[in-house]
Amino acid sequence: MTRTAEFPDAVIARVAGLLDEFHSGDHLTLSELSTRTGLPRSSTHRLLTQLAEHGWVSKRGKAYALGRTPLEWGALARNHDRLHRAAHPVLHDLHSATGLVVHLAVLDGGDVRYVDKVGRGPLALPSRVGGRLPAHRTALGKALLAHTRLDTARAAAGCLPAGTVRVETLLPRNEIAHIRERHIAHEREESTPGVACVAAPIGNGRTCAGALSVTGPVEAVDTVGLATPVRLAARAVWRALSQNDSPQHAD
Structure with missing residues (x-):
């Protein structure tokens, strides 16, 4: 399988992993999410920004939480x-x-x-x-x-x-x-x-x-x-x- 073919699955897995971290309802910082998921800080920030644009996460100060869309x-x-x-x-x-x-x-x-x-x-x-x-x-x-x-x-x-x-x-x-x-x-x-x-x-x-x-x-x-x-x-x-x-x- 080529890298191109693997990429969509990898993105979905990363997004799912990020969202799973909010299962307890916690507010988590970028550093905490990067550490917990094992994703690079830049990749974590990019995904969170895109998720926030679509309402899947919300940001208050430096912390992130689940947004209105999943609720x-x-x-x-x-x-x-x-x-x-x-x-x-x-x-x-x-x-x-x-x-x-x-x-x-x-x-x-x-x-x-x-x-x-x-x-x-x-x-x-x-x-x-x-x-x-x-x-x-x-x-x-x-x-x-x-x-x-x-x-x-x-x-x-x-x-x-x-x-x-x-x-x-x-x-x-x-x-x-x-x-x-x-x-x-x-x-x-x-x-x-x-x-x-x-x-x-x-x-x-x-x-x-x-x-x-x-x-x-x-x-x-x-x-x-x-x-x-x-x-x-x-x-x-x-x-x-x-x-x-x-x-x-x-x-």
Whole structure:
């Protein structure tokens, strides 16, 4: 293996080693980190500077500590894990009842990020766990945007405060109102030709933890008939989340 091929792995190992030193929450100086990791002082300083630029570490005086980014990622991972654990059995039940592919997703910027996927259909779908699709082109995204505060939804859809508005990512107000009223969203061949989807938000009207959907060929997706089972599944996930948050289920 060439030095060029080894370099990326070496950098990752060095970054991981630096971040591991903060596991106890200590504030550490450049000299301490260089000594603990065995890295040259100049290399340690260069890596810390880059990590600080991206929020992975913060600097106070001469000491470094973990920044906001790993804490935010940790909270996000815990929330996604809670949602996944609460929803997974419900997704399987919904798949068994409908025979359609079932998705679980959350809003991530102007996209939906898929947290879980159950079942396989006759058509190739662009969705995969961990993958993203534009929110405004999916029923999941529409359900999430409509049940997020409008100012937050506009920001999530990519509207910039300087006046650069990505209008194409916003839902029309009448569609938002319709989705909020029925607690159901539809998509027909907007993300993939030949595919339709029915989605519902997971929440209580004030908080939206995510959304779930059923997806399949256009001719197999009865948007009217599927509305009730999809809504009921979303409510079941929300109940499971709420029960897990109650004192008797605290870890």
